[in-house]
Amino acid sequence: MAQLITRQGMPPDTWHMLEPSADQSAETLLLPAGDTIFPLAVWQARKADIIGRGKRIGLLLQPGERVEDIVDDLAHFALIAINFPKFGDGRGYSTASLLRQRYNFRGELRAVGEVLHDQLFFMHRVGFDSYALKDGKDAAHALAAGFSPFSDSYQASTRPPQPHFRRRA
Amino acid sequence: MYQYDVIDRQLLNERIAEFRDQLRRWQAGELSDDEFRPLRVRNGLYIQRHAPMLRIAVPYGLLNSRQLRTLARIARQYDRSYGHFTTRHNLQLNWPKIEDVPDILAELAEVEMHAIQTSGNCVRNITTDAFAGVAADEIIDPRPLAEILRQWSTFHPEFSFLPRKFKIAISGTREDRAVTWFHDIGLHLRQENGETGFTVIVGGGLGRTPIRGEVVREFLPWQHILSYCEAILRVYNRFGRRDNAFKARIKILVQTLGVEEFTRQVEAEWAHGKDGPATITQAEYDRVAAHFAAPAYQPSTVEDAAFARHRQENTAFARWLERCTHPHRVAGYRAVTLSLKKHGVPPGDITAEQMDIVADLATHFSFGELRIAHEQNIILADVRESHLYALWLTARGAGLATPNIGLLTGIICCPGGDFCDLANAKSIPIANAIQQRFDDLDHLFDIGEVDLNISGCMNACGHHHIGHIGVLGVDRKDAEYYQVTLGGRQGNDARLGKVIGPAFPAGEMPDVIEKVIQVYLDHRHVDERFLDTFDRIGMAPFKNRVYASRAHGKAKTAEMEAA
Numbered sequence: 268m269a270q271l272i273t274r275q276g277m278p279p280d281t282w283h284m285l286e287p288s289a290d291q292s293a294e295t296l297l298l299p300a301g302d303t304i305f306p307l308a309v310w311q312a313r314k315a316d317i318i319g320r321g322k323r324i325g326l327l328l329q330p331g332e333r334v335e336d337i338v339d340d341l342a343h344f345a346l347i348a349i350n351f352p353k354f355g356d357g358r359g360y361s362t363a364s365l366l367r368q369r370y371n372f373r374g375e376l377r378a379v380g381e382v383l384h385d386q387l388f389f390m391h392r393v394g395f396d397s398y399a400l401k402d403g404k405d406a407a408h409a410l411a412a413g414f415s416p417f418s419d420s421y422q423a424s425t426r427p428p429q430p431h432f433r434r435r436a
Numbered sequence: 437m438y439q440y441d442v443i444d445r446q447l448l449n450e451r452i453a454e455f456r457d458q459l460r461r462w463q464a465g466e467l468s469d470d471e472f473r474p475l476r477v478r479n480g481l482y483i484q485r486h487a488p489m490l491r492i493a494v495p496y497g498l499l500n501s502r503q504l505r506t507l508a509r510i511a512r513q514y515d516r517s518y519g520h521f522t523t524r525h526n527l528q529l530n531w532p533k534i535e536d537v538p539d540i541l542a543e544l545a546e547v548e549m550h551a552i553q554t555s556g557n558c559v560r561n562i563t564t565d566a567f568a569g570v571a572a573d574e575i576i577d578p579r580p581l582a583e584i585l586r587q588w589s590t591f592h593p594e595f596s597f598l599p600r601k602f603k604i605a606i607s608g609t610r611e612d613r614a615v616t617w618f619h620d621i622g623l624h625l626r627q628e629n630g631e632t633g634f635t636v637i638v639g640g641g642l643g644r645t646p647i648r649g650e651v652v653r654e655f656l657p658w659q660h661i662l663s664y665c666e667a668i669l670r671v672y673n674r675f676g677r678r679d680n681a682f683k684a685r686i687k688i689l690v691q692t693l694g695v696e697e698f699t700r701q702v703e704a705e706w707a708h709g710k711d712g713p714a715t716i717t718q719a720e721y722d723r724v725a726a727h728f729a730a731p732a733y734q735p736s737t738v739e740d741a742a743f744a745r746h747r748q749e750n751t752a753f754a755r756w757l758e759r760c761t762h763p764h765r766v767a768g769y770r771a772v773t774l775s776l777k778k779h780g781v782p783p784g785d786i787t788a789e790q791m792d793i794v795a796d797l798a799t800h801f802s803f804g805e806l807r808i809a810h811e812q813n814i815i816l817a818d819v820r821e822s823h824l825y826a827l828w829l830t831a832r833g834a835g836l837a838t839p840n841i842g843l844l845t846g847i848i849c850c851p852g853g854d855f856c857d858l859a860n861a862k863s864i865p866i867a868n869a870i871q872q873r874f875d876d877l878d879h880l881f882d883i884g885e886v887d888l889n890i891s892g893c894m895n896a897c898g899h900h901h902i903g904h905i906g907v908l909g910v911d912r913k914d915a916e917y918y919q920v921t922l923g924g925r926q927g928n929d930a931r932l933g934k935v936i937g938p939a940f941p942a943g944e945m946p947d948v949i950e951k952v953i954q955v956y957l958d959h960r961h962v963d964e965r966f967l968d969t970f971d972r973i974g975m976a977p978f979k980n981r982v983y984a985s986r987a988h989g990k991a992k993t994a995e996m997e998a999a
Contacts, residue, residue: 355474355557357597361673364594369708385458385475392593405466416454419443421587422662423713424594430662430713431443431587432720 269399270406330358334365351380367394367425387413394425438727440548456538480551484857490529491554496564496582497525497808501795506547508791517788557598559589563605565613566809576625578608580725599676600684617930633657639690642896647687650695662714667706731803736768740822759839774814774836779871782864783849784812793834844886845871852892859892861909861916873946886966906933
């Protein structure tokens with residue numbers, strides 16, 4: 268099982284990821300009770316039901332799913348999880364950048380899927396807060412070293428928002 | 437040239453520590469081969485045919501003497517005392533040990549060099565014209581902006597896992613010498629109404645699907661180049677294909693969407709980033725540009741008497757001057773090409789001993805700096821005419837003065853099947869066989885300007901598509917064959933060569949090239965270069981001659997009609 272980490276440590280995961288099976292339809296499946304991360308299709312089909320539960324709402328975005336399709340819904344989400352089905356699929360970095368830099372999403376951004384030690388620095392820079400580190404990886408070493416290979420950076424991104432050349436004394 | 441400051445050094449040292457840890461985790465089995473691969477290639481480390489290969493960046497082709505001496509020392513200590521210059525301002529070592537690579541990188545860092553992003557699906561080394569800063573037809577020096585782009589592209593958090601590799605070339609001259617029409621982004625610096633900016637070309641590339649780039653923006657003021665590149669990369673990162681590596685380059689996205697729609701998406705994206713924090717400040721431009729100030733030239737309008745005498749009395753020297761030196765914007769100076777195309781040696785290869793000699797030559801005669809040309813030669817950019825004879829004597833003694841630059845045997849050639857895992861066929865032995873066939877200098881000079889480019893596979897590292905004569909290695913039923921193209925060219929009028937016909941076995945290649953050249957010699961008008969004759973008479977006469985002994989079909993008919 269993936270280990271949830273943040274820059275600060277290994278917090279307990281209070282969210283439930285709804286993973287409908289192939290034969291379940293978004294329109295009719297039973298919505299769980301607690302804080303739940305919903306696939307985009309379920310969110311779009313059951314918006315009112317999900318809001319009506321009165322629990323915190325999370326959304327799962329796949330690499331090909333467009334931020335532009337959910338910008339009007341952002342205020343509903345306490346968390347958006349962005350999936351990296353393969354670590355080499357870098358679309359999620361743009362998704363996170365857009366959510367933070369253009370649409371000012373202030374909730375938790377979580378990286379899920381094939382999340383590895385050597386992506387953590389980049390993920391933090393584009394705006395992620397929590398990371399479901401791939402099963403079997405050394406979470407203690409990732410915590411100790413994965414966020415801090417570099418003490419500074421050249422470009423502007425979500426963090427920091429100014430490029431180095433604008434921060435020169 | 438650019439000197440590192442605190443942040444540059446700090447990031448470089450941290451990079452080496454990071455890679456040491458990655459290598460350790462891979463050796464300990466904590467990282468799988470698949471997980472380690474993108475990490476090591478971003479540090480230039482390939483594992484291929486015989487041994488690992490380390491690709492070291494020479495950002496926009498610029499080196500100083502101290503750096504070259506360090507490369508020589510590394511080549512001796514960690515490799516077999518030689519290196520290979522590629523067509524993209526990189527030096528490749530063919531025999532390092534994997535476990536030595538962090539130490540090699542640490543030694544490189546001491547002289548402000550690295551292997552960062554020389555491979556992988558990220559923004560690669562920025563390339564430009566080897567005559568930047570001295571070319572007579574230069575509008576603006578591209579090097580400050582190339583350095584600003586280098587810094588911006590280094591460890592970019594959003595664009596480190598692109599669909600495929602991404603190459604940017606920048607040119608500041610009237611005649612493009614940076615192959616900008618065939619890069620993922622090609623930038624032409626120019627001035628319009630007193631303002632400096634770029635024409636932005638996107639989606640060019642050689643390789644499997646050669647495509648000339650499309651102009652996405654005619655004029656972009658220079659301050660916006662980072663935000664504009666970010667807009668292009670964001671559109672590509674989000675919508676470029678990831679299901680098929682052969683269709684994942686940005687050129688495919690541009691072709692699929694059409695340049696109008698692609699441009700619309702980029703401009704819509706840029707509307708958000710324009711004037712944002714990535715906008716380059718004048719202070720930053722000035723800070724970087726100060727590193728590229730012209731050296732302390734001593735202009736001279738009077739020709740040096742000894743130089744004039746040597747040129748008149750010494751034919752070999754005169755020939756070298758003609759082929760290997762180039763006009764300079766300062767009176768009394770010339771730029772010099774040291775040829776890495778000595779006949780019989782793999783094109784682009786340089787020994788550690790030669791590196792030391794070149795470092796000395798640069799120190800004595802060219803303000804301690806040198807450049808690597810994408811044609812795989814070394815340029816000493818700022819040499820006084822009065823020093824040329826002494827320089828030539830040393831260079832000749834070191835095997836670096838073959839006067840074949842721009843001639844048939846100044847071949848551009850990838851490492852090919854002798855070294856590279858991707859290659860379908862060997863390329864170096866073909867180059868050497870052609871050089872041997874055309875070993876007579878008088879004949880070579882008579883033939884005149886011909887660009888001959890050889891690639892061992894369709895990835896086109898030898899840029900065969902843009903050679904006047906292009907040679908591509910193909911694998912046919914497990915035998916090595918070579919496809920020949922004619923009429924390709926770089927420059928403002930860059931074009932892809934056309935295939936002459938069925939491929940040839942290796943043994944026939946010198947004959948084939950000789951026949952092609954003979955057709956040119958038979959048909960040329962006075963002062964016509966190979967390319968001019970080809971443009972005038974077309975493919976048919978070449979095709980007929982080359983396939984004469986085995987002509988069939990249309991070629992046969994044409995031949996009989998001609999006879």
